[in-house]
Every structure is written in structure tokens, then in C-alpha cells.
Amino acid sequence: MSDTTTTAGVAAGTVTATTGRAMSDQAAGPAPDMLAWTCPAPLRDQSRVVMGHGGGGALSAELVEQVFAPAFGGPELSSTTDAAALELGGARLAFSTDSFVVRPLFFPGGSIGDLAVNGTVNDLAMSGAQAVYLSCGFILEEGVPIDVVTRVADTLGAAARTAGVHVVTGDTKVVEAGHGDGVYVNTSGIGLIPDGVDLRPQRVVPGDVVIVSGPIGVHGVAIMSVREGLEFGVEIESDCAALNGLVEAMLAVTTDLHVLRDPTRGGLAASLNEIATASGTGVVLQERAVPVPDAVANACAILGLDPMYVANEGKLVAFVPRERAEEVLAAMRAHPLGAGAAVIGETVAEHPGMVVARTGLGGTRVVDMPLGEQLPRIC
Amino acid sequence: MSDTTTTAGVAAGTVTATTGRAMSDQAAGPAPDMLAWTCPAPLRDQSRVVMGHGGGGALSAELVEQVFAPAFGGPELSSTTDAAALELGGARLAFSTDSFVVRPLFFPGGSIGDLAVNGTVNDLAMSGAQAVYLSCGFILEEGVPIDVVTRVADTLGAAARTAGVHVVTGDTKVVEAGHGDGVYVNTSGIGLIPDGVDLRPQRVVPGDVVIVSGPIGVHGVAIMSVREGLEFGVEIESDCAALNGLVEAMLAVTTDLHVLRDPTRGGLAASLNEIATASGTGVVLQERAVPVPDAVANACAILGLDPMYVANEGKLVAFVPRERAEEVLAAMRAHPLGAGAAVIGETVAEHPGMVVARTGLGGTRVVDMPLGEQLPRIC
Incomplete structure (x- = not known):
């Protein structure tokens, strides 16, 4: 890794920053009460959803292990694989889902449409499966220009053609202005796992x-x-x-x-x-x-x-x-x-x-x- | 149908209401300019997404036909079936997706968790398929109580057990407060279409x-x-x-x-x-x-x-x-x-x-x- 890399992870880094602020406060007031310090890093014992629950780290895993798995988890549901490996009708299938809420919708090198295809194709590929079919569920915010939706759809279609997958089923919901962020996309995908492949x-x-x-x-x-x-x-x-x-x-x-x-x-x-x-x-x-x-x-x-x-x-x-x-x-x-x-x-x-x-x-x-x-x- | 049923569809009904308001305005001001009238019913030639685009009617179909199908539609993608019928690895599969944005999350007789399971199970069933596997993608709004997420997950799990389907893969994203509505859920489902069944x-x-x-x-x-x-x-x-x-x-x-x-x-x-x-x-x-x-x-x-x-x-x-x-x-x-x-x-x-x-x-x-x-x- 490059020399310019910091040597502490994000959580530790954030705590350090807080400490720094607390230190400068100290000069202007009474001695800090160390026990009353708060940490801007996501706390583990939350009663409410914080951004970190969607971050793919320990908080995300805890949500799966403590909330979702007890509610509806079976042997196939795991927080440590991106796609489920299944048997159905004699075929070895991989099945995966991903929602995309990226902001902005278009960015240098790609768009939410590219991510929606590539994210799910890649989740399937990580089980060794060749993605074949995708579903596509849009949650549109009222008032978003149709042009924007069209651009997202076009990039999604181009990405699907590049990846060689077929979008075969879809759904569109519209939510009131102020209850979305333009366009959210969910894709789910099905792929075939080749014989002899067992990645886990x-x-x-x-x-x-x-x-x-x-x-x-x-x-x-x-x-x-x-x-x-x-x-x-x-x-x-x-x-x-x-x-x-x-x-x-x-x-x-x-x-x-x-x-x-x-x-x-x-x-x-x-x-x-x-x-x-x-x-x-x-x-x-x-x-x-x-x-x-x-x-x-x-x-x-x-x-x-x-x-x-x-x-x-x-x-x-x-x-x-x-x-x-x-x-x-x-x-x-x-x-x-x-x-x-x-x-x-x-x-x-x-x-x-x-x-x-x-x-x-x-x-x-x-x-x-x-x-x-x-x-x-x-x- | 009951006698109490109105005899006009919703669009016509809404236009009538507008006309009524315009009439009463007329008494208080100049003669109405009929050409300047606006209609609160969803107009077909919109440059922005309106609620009606998610309503399952003509506007929804137009969005599919004019935006989504040209962008990524193939022979399998249709606005007139709820699930795609596919062939994969020798198996006859049905594949469907649905996002759920219902408000409120809990209502007499059910919840978003029940809808998320039953909606997709039913879409598959309409192709004659027995649903077997579901995916589940959550978009959570920052700040929603974990208790609410747990309750949704529990009802979703109970509904899956009742329907006899397995939730095998999932995803969670968190969006900032003010960019969601508590909990949105997408489910996609895979089912097996029995031999000889061809519903379309x-x-x-x-x-x-x-x-x-x-x-x-x-x-x-x-x-x-x-x-x-x-x-x-x-x-x-x-x-x-x-x-x-x-x-x-x-x-x-x-x-x-x-x-x-x-x-x-x-x-x-x-x-x-x-x-x-x-x-x-x-x-x-x-x-x-x-x-x-x-x-x-x-x-x-x-x-x-x-x-x-x-x-x-x-x-x-x-x-x-x-x-x-x-x-x-x-x-x-x-x-x-x-x-x-x-x-x-x-x-x-x-x-x-x-x-x-x-x-x-x-x-x-x-x-x-x-x-x-x-x-x-x-x-």
C-alpha cells in the first residue's frame, strides 16, 4: 500500500478527531469529563437506524445477525456471502439482490444504472455463477424529470448488454417528493453455477x-x-x-x-x-x-x-x-x-x-x- | 357490482371535481379561460414523474413501453405479465420483482412485511409457479427505530413461513433522514413452473x-x-x-x-x-x-x-x-x-x-x- 495511506482504520480515526476537538475545548473551559465524551462513530447499541447500518461493516452484519436472521433467516441466508447458492429444478443457481441509492446518480466513469447491473452481476460472479437474468425495481421520487429516468434506464441497458445479461422483469413505484432521492434501483439476479465450482x-x-x-x-x-x-x-x-x-x-x-x-x-x-x-x-x-x-x-x-x-x-x-x-x-x-x-x-x-x-x-x-x-x- | 359503485373511472371523476371548483371561482372573478385550465389528473405528456406513473394504469404501462423497454427490454420483458417465464439449466423458472413503499407500514390485517412476501409470491403464482426462494432488499431511512425494522422483519418472516417460501439473500441500504419513508422493501422471487402450465x-x-x-x-x-x-x-x-x-x-x-x-x-x-x-x-x-x-x-x-x-x-x-x-x-x-x-x-x-x-x-x-x-x- 502507498506510503500516503493512514495507518488507522476509520473508526479509530474518527475517535482521534473527536479527541482533538475536546482538547481544544479544554483550554476554554473546565477539565473534560471523560465519561461524558460522545463519539461520532456509529455506536453499536443504537435504538435507531444510523447510516453505518448500511455501510457493509460490523453494524450491517449485526443488523443481519440480530434482526433479519432471527426473523426470516434459514440455512441459506448468510451475512458473509453476496449470493445464495441454490438447487432448483435440477439446476445449480446463484441468486442475489442489491439496492442502489448512490448519490449523485451520474458520476465520472458511471451511473446508478451501471452500478445496478454490475453490482448484482458481480455478486453472482463471486459465487462463480454467470449472471443470466436480472430483475429491476425502480423507486422514483415524484417530480424527477423523465429525462433523468430515461438516462438511468439507458445506462442500465447499456451495462446489461456489456455484461451479457437480460433484464426480464421489473417494477416501478413512485413515492411523494421528499420521500426518495430521484431514483433508487433494486436489481436481483439469477445465474448458473458451473459444475465443480464451490466458492465459499x-x-x-x-x-x-x-x-x-x-x-x-x-x-x-x-x-x-x-x-x-x-x-x-x-x-x-x-x-x-x-x-x-x-x-x-x-x-x-x-x-x-x-x-x-x-x-x-x-x-x-x-x-x-x-x-x-x-x-x-x-x-x-x-x-x-x-x-x-x-x-x-x-x-x-x-x-x-x-x-x-x-x-x-x-x-x-x-x-x-x-x-x-x-x-x-x-x-x-x-x-x-x-x-x-x-x-x-x-x-x-x-x-x-x-x-x-x-x-x-x-x-x-x-x-x-x-x-x-x-x-x-x-x- | 354494488349499486353504490360510481359509474366513472378515477380520471373522469377528478376532472369533474376540478370543473366544479372552477365554476365556483367563476362567480367571484372574470370568465374562466378554458385553455388555461389545469387538470389535477395525471397528464399523459409529463416531463416529470407523477404519482400516477406508479399507479399500475396507463401511465405505468407507458413508462415501461416508452422508457424501460427501449432501454433494456428484451422479448421476456413485458408490461402485461407479473413474472417472467424463463428456462435455465433445464428448469422452467418464474422470476418476479416488486418494491413495497406502502404507508403506513402497519395497517389493519397486515403490514409491509406481509405485502412484500405475498406480493411476490402472488406474482409468481399468476404464472402458475410455486414460489420457492425470495430475496429481500431493505432501504431504511436514517433514524427509523430498530424496533420498527424488527417488527417489519418479523412480519415478513411469518408471512414467508405461511407461504412456504425461503428468504435466501438480502441487502440493506440506509438513506439519510428525509430521503425515504421509514422502510422500503424490495422482494424478488424465483419459482418453478410445473410441466404443462402455460398461463398468459x-x-x-x-x-x-x-x-x-x-x-x-x-x-x-x-x-x-x-x-x-x-x-x-x-x-x-x-x-x-x-x-x-x-x-x-x-x-x-x-x-x-x-x-x-x-x-x-x-x-x-x-x-x-x-x-x-x-x-x-x-x-x-x-x-x-x-x-x-x-x-x-x-x-x-x-x-x-x-x-x-x-x-x-x-x-x-x-x-x-x-x-x-x-x-x-x-x-x-x-x-x-x-x-x-x-x-x-x-x-x-x-x-x-x-x-x-x-x-x-x-x-x-x-x-x-x-x-x-x-x-x-x-x-
């Missing part, structure tokens, strides 16, 4: 090689920069893309990949932590090996973000048996969407469930599961 | 018998009454239910049903018009045969609504070959959700694409496709 964290064993398909943090920083009107010298374009072709190329080398994950909300850190926890192995990253483009590193340095926690849509992380890693890496690099693929670490028997990064200076740090989110509504 | 409007032929599974308008009026704080002497409870069991009982009589439809948004009138148009047959209703409970008829009379246009969720309309109609009707009546089933009309070769009601007085009226909606956000 439980298959990870110590000694697996961890490969990322390219530079991280680009999509999240692109959205953030346009939303906040920030300029970093160069325009950062989202790298949003459908990864089904890349996954197909990887599976052509061997169906024995252990697990794939697209590090969207919560970033690479969340994906690695989920896999470490679910597999009961430890992950050791070589921090300098994680590809972070300079523009992303610079933007993150300015914003106080850690690229490891920034969302991606168009990248994947793979846990691959050591003996096939070189071939898989070569196949990835031969694909346009894997040209920047790199080995970033390995799994170990030590510290099961924990992700540790070896820093450029020879030290180590724990890469925590994020609690909430750094960037709201990036997908 | 194109199979309807003149002479088919039109059967409705029970009294109409109950769900829509229940939502309306609680939302608007109206009381009609008796509390009207939503009859929201999963119809997969009823459909199974009907298919056990014969797989040769022609088409099924659950008359949700747009009511029975929209469903009949869609089928008439897509099949190229005419529909003749016996107005007095359409079962409308007194409480619904009274509420509609007070509110100036036509029960034919009020949304249902827990009722279906079937077009059945004449020679099997009696047996199918008997099977429906033997099922708890079809106890109030009734023959309400037939298809004819005359006036293809048009729905005509024979009134109790021996006259006829055209039952139009609704333009927008009578009741906003009832599912």
Missing part, C-alpha cells in the same frame, strides 16, 4: 494466496470527489465494471478457487475480515503490495480516509490454492479487468479470524473490520 | 369464463381508511394473503387455465383491460356479479372511488376454458382463500381489447384502463 469462505485453508484484481479505492473516491465538489488535480473516474468475464477466465484455469469477493461497501478491509472470520484462518497482508493509485492515495490522505476501507465496484479479491496461484494471476493479468492484479498476502493458521498488515517499515498492524462506513451511499 | 393472456379465447376469487377492494380501502383516519362504522381489515395454495388447487383441476392475474394497483379494471388488450378479445362483465363487500361499497361511495379500480392483494382473477369453469370454481370455493369465488363474466370476439360491464339496469358501460391511480402507495 469455509474452503479457505492456511497457505492460500490472496490476490486482488487491480488498484483499490477508485470507485469510492470518484463518487466522494464529485459529491463533495473536491478536486484532486486529476479527475478520478469510477472503475465500475462487470467482473463475470474475469471470473470466467479465472475458473478456466481451475474450478478450485476457494473464495472470491468484490470489496464494495467496507472496502477490502471488510471483505478480508469477513473471509478470515468465516474461514477461521488468519490473513497476512503485505501492505506495500496492495495497489493504490497515487490519485486515490492523495485524496485519501487529504480526507483522512484509509483506502483499505473505501468501496470498490469493479475489483475482486481471490483466495487461491498456492499451487495454482501463479497461473490464476497470469490469467487475470491477461484480462482487461485484471491487468493490475497483484498478490497482496496469504492465509495463515495463526491469529484465526484476524487480518494483519505488514507495513513497509517491517512492523505489523491489525486491519479491523469497519464498524460503519466512511462514504455514505456509494452504491 | 395470449391463450385467452372468446368464450372463456372470468372468475374472481372473492370480494374486491378490501385491501385498498383498508389502507386508505387507516391512512386518512377515516371510519366507516366497521374496521375494514386488509385481506392480503399468499395465493400459491389456491392456484395449486386450481391447477390440480386442470393445468389448462388460460391466464391468472392478481388485480393489485389499478384494481380489477386494470387487470381485465391488460388481458383484453394482450389477448385481443373483448371482456363482458356482469356488474352485479362482481363481489363487493358492503363496507367497501360504502367507503367507495363516500370517497368517490370505484371498487373496480381499488387495489387488492389476496385476490385473483382467472380466465378459464368454459368446459372446465364449473370444476375450477368448485375447487376455488373449497379453498379458504377462494370461498367467495364468483363467475363475473366472459370473453367475446366482439370489441377486442375492450372491457364492457352490463349494469344491473340492463345497460352497458365501458370499463376503462385507469390512467394513474386512485390510492397512492398501497403496496
